[in-house]
Amino acid sequence: MQNLQIELLQLLQQDCRLPLEKLAVMLGQTPEAVGAMIDDMEKRGIILRYSPVINWDKTDKERVEAMIEVRVTPQRDEGFDALAKRIYRFDEVKTVYLMSGAYDLLLLVEAHTLKELGYFVSTKLSVLDNVTGTATHFVLKRYKSDGVIFEGDPQDKRLAVNP
């Protein structure tokens, strides 16, 4: 992958609402060229979605998040993929990783209430064939997510004018 594409991705990851014209100036390219690069990366599935980083704690929305470690028995021919697919299809499951180490899958699960989340684990997740164990860790507070610090963002401490 070209350096320029990576540079573009890094800029979009910082702020995906930067207008094409501005991205073009920053990268020393034409808006058409940048537009074409973005189209291409969308088609190739490199850019999947443009979404904001949200601090839900500052909203009124009721929401519970948990990290769930899942131990599974991998299946012949399919390894972990088939089971991962069964799990990620649940709407409650926002993120699924295959992990090295003490467990196999790590899920980030979201629900409206504690009860709802407990219900998901006990009736939907644990009962799946080949799931041999789960450990649920509730998220108490998010300090930083996707590189963004949620509270106490550092201020510019520089003097206004200096040589």
Next chain:
Amino acid sequence: MEYSRYWNPAVAAVPKSGIRKFFDIVQTMPGAISLGVGEPDFVTPYHIRNAAIDSILDGETQYTSNWGRISLRREIALYLKNRYHLDYSPENEVLVTIGASEGIDLAMRALLCPGDEVLVPEPSYVSYRPTVVFAGGKAVPICTDASRNFMLTAEQMENAITPKTKALILPYPNNPTGGVLDRATIAQLRDVIVRHDLIVISDEIYSELSYGTEEYVSIASLPGMRERTIYLNGFSKAFAMTGWRIGYTCAPAELMDVMVKIHQFTIMCASTQSQVAAEEALRQGREDDYADVQTMRQSYDHRRRLMYDAFLKMGLTCFEPLGAFYVFPSIAATGLSSEEFCERLLRDKLVACVPGTAFGECGEGHIRCCYATALEQLDIALTRIAEFVQNL
């Protein structure tokens, strides 16, 4: 008491920094966006800060050698060799200083006798002329301009040389213009310097921040130049370490012998923790190909293009800066002087820039704008400047 009979009239006659004066005005304007800063908008990378904390916890609270820690000097020598093909012995040719600023002062005091002349290309950093005067020398400004990309030319230099000329300050990449020297010009300057048997004080504090396609060349790496160059650099700009006050000076051992005397009797040594932090910056950089520096440089480069483009769109004449983190547009077309422009811009639109005249008389007609500023702030500031220019 009548103090004027006590103080040194030569020192008293040096005007206060033009920047300082402007700073006092900005202080009275809350909410102003400042493009007047002269330092990175990044904080020092975390691993570097942590190294200093560890060193404090480990009780490294003593003096170091006058020269600085040998482990740091070795890293500096290695860095200069790898990055710029420079050869300095860490034993007796690398001195750790309180920022590159100390190096300027050391060089002047070590070199100058009363009446000696030092060539100072301008516009340039505010300290050169005063330090020459403090050391009893005479600063001879040479006016560079946008038509030659703010480069000092061999011809200009030749014209300014007199039998009393002893040294040249070479301030590139340049603050405030963003000018860099191209290879051809450096080679031509070298010929003049050698022919007239001068010393060069090469202030390369912005060497990591150059954005052109040409590979960066230090004048000290040219044939016959090592022996007549006092090389200054530091960690402030490249590693976002301004507040640590840590830099270094390199020179042939014989020259260094004299400079180190001044350093040892005035400074003793640079702060131990700053030295530890600097060492961490270089050690880690050697391992990850200076990832911190590269990330910051790329971010400056994006904003450099953005600001340069914005000034062109305003209809102002603007030289494309290829170094440091400043744009130095001409505001001559507005009919205002640099100071008037900056003062009115600040009062009307709450945007602070620095008048070009703060960097020498020949900065008149220009303003210095720093693009090491958060993108959102930069956008607002540039929109306000455009409105201001349009309504003049």
